[in-house]
Amino acid sequence: MGDLGWIFISTLLINNFVLAYFLGLCPFLGVSSKLDTSFRLGLATTFVMVVTALCAWILNTYVLIYAPYLRLISFIVVIACVVQLIEMAIKKLSPALFRALGIFLPLITTNCAILGLAIFATNRGYGLWQGLVYALGAGAGFTLAIVLMAGLRDETEMSDVPTMVKGIAFNLIVSGILSMAFMGFAGLFSAS
Amino acid sequence: MAKSEKQAYDEFIKGIWRENPVFVQVLGMCPMLAVTNSAINGVAMGLATCFVLVGSSFLVSLLKNLIPKQVRISCFIIIIATFVTVVDYSLLALVPAIHKELGAFIPLIVAKCLILGRQEAFASRNTIRMALIDALGMAAGFLIALVSLGAIREILGEGKLFGVPLFGDNFEPWVIMILPPGGFITLGFMLLFFNWFEEKKKRLDERAAAIEGSDI
Numbered sequence: 287m288g289d290l291g292w293i294f295i296s297t298l299l300i301n302n303f304v305l306a307y308f309l310g311l312c313p314f315l316g317v318s319s320k321l322d323t324s325f326r327l328g329l330a331t332t333f334v335m336v337v338t339a340l341c342a343w344i345l346n347t348y349v350l351i352y353a354p355y356l357r358l359i360s361f362i363v364v365i366a367c368v369v370q371l372i373e374m375a376i377k378k379l380s381p382a383l384f385r386a387l388g389i390f391l392p393l394i395t396t397n398c399a400i401l402g403l404a405i406f407a408t409n410r411g412y413g414l415w416q417g418l419v420y421a422l423g424a425g426a427g428f429t430l431a432i433v434l435m436a437g438l439r440d441e442t443e444m445s446d447v448p449t450m451v452k453g454i455a456f457n458l459i460v461s462g463i464l465s466m467a468f469m470g471f472a473g474l475f476s477a478s
Numbered sequence: 479m480a481k482s483e484k485q486a487y488d489e490f491i492k493g494i495w496r497e498n499p500v501f502v503q504v505l506g507m508c509p510m511l512a513v514t515n516s517a518i519n520g521v522a523m524g525l526a527t528c529f530v531l532v533g534s535s536f537l538v539s540l541l542k543n544l545i546p547k548q549v550r551i552s553c554f555i556i557i558i559a560t561f562v563t564v565v566d567y568s569l570l571a572l573v574p575a576i577h578k579e580l581g582a583f584i585p586l587i588v589a590k591c592l593i594l595g596r597q598e599a600f601a602s603r604n605t606i607r608m609a610l611i612d613a614l615g616m617a618a619g620f621l622i623a624l625v626s627l628g629a630i631r632e633i634l635g636e637g638k639l640f641g642v643p644l645f646g647d648n649f650e651p652w653v654i655m656i657l658p659p660g661g662f663i664t665l666g667f668m669l670l671f672f673n674w675f676e677e678k679k680k681r682l683d684e685r686a687a688a689i690e691g692s693d694i
Contacts, residue, residue, distance in 0.1 A: 308658065355567065358559050359560065363555075405582045405586070450677050454669055458665050459662070462662030469659065
């Protein structure tokens with residue numbers, strides 16, 4: 287149990303997918319203009335990540351031991367298909383949930399954070415439960431980062447910055463400072 | 479003939495400056511910030527991307543009449559993934575040290591919106607020659623961006639360039655520059671510089687236009 291908890295906390299804070307590995311930067315910078323939207327995007331991403339971890343584990347255990355060079359191609363194709371299927375299922379079963387997550391699901395599939403999650407989990411040799419917890423931590427970390435970023439952008443929207451800094455350059459520098467703050471968590475567990 | 483030469487040259491240059499994938503379109507950042515903590519990693523990543531982009535542009539342009547419209551995106555992705563697998567295994571065989579440093583970020587080339595974007599926007603609608611030129615231009619722009627980002631971070635963060643020490647013993651390295659925050663901040667400042675340059679140029683153009691207008 288301690289091992290699983292450790293995996294969760296470390297992917298949530300210390301090795302945050304966005305702020306330490308630079309994964310999922312496109313939605314992080316693109317969608318983070320509204321607090322509400324970014325929270326829902328975070329939830330949808332977490333959901334897809336958990337599904338991905340499950341698919342990756344199944345593929346790794348049953349298929350890819352015979353053909354490791356197909357890893358990348360099969361990850362992409364299988365994950366994209368499964369997410370499409372789940373999207374259709376949700377649309378049918380729970381229209382409310384579909385409205386909350388729906389539009390983001392197909393977009394998220396091509397997000398590098400999803401593929402990164404599958405590859406990192408494989409490289410670290412995680413088992414099923416470890417992989418699922420890893421996915422939960424990564425998703426929660428993504429949600430945390432994007433919600434924080436949306437809040438910061440909300441606060442600075444009215445401030446008077448020079449025109450050449452406005453837009454993406456400003457957002458990048460703000461994320462740099464945010465990432466610096468998250469580096470502080472690196473000392474969290476070093477004592478134990 | 480001269481006209482088509484000029485057009486080809488334009489397509490090439492556009493990738494390097496006017497539509498530079500990193501500084502102007504801000505695409506393909508995800509794997510690039512993570513690996514550019516030294517100039518040599520930037521070169522390796524840039525060349526790997528270059529190979530994938532040129533290879534898949536060539537194949538997409540060659541097969542553009544065979545690929546059904548409805549499933550084109552999936553086809554593009556599978557083509558790109560094939561080239562990325564080739565790069566991954568070749569780097570592992572040729573330069574294991576660099577492969578270890580780039581690690582999981584080589585497979586992630588596949589998820590770069592830059593590459594898929596070029597296939598969709600350009601290679602699937604143009605002749606093979608133009609597609610190759612466009613891919614080369616974009617890849618060159620990407621390589622330049624990666625290497626300059628890596629060089630800045632390596633110079634400030636370690637006092638070295640391509641592993642060669644630049645300053646004396648008294649230089650205190652800015653460790654933050656080779657850590658993740660340094661990537662965000664360096665790219666932010668480079669974009670800022672680009673914006674400043676463009677704005678200055680625009681203002682000069684406007685002034686020139688105003689002067690011309692007053693003459694008439």
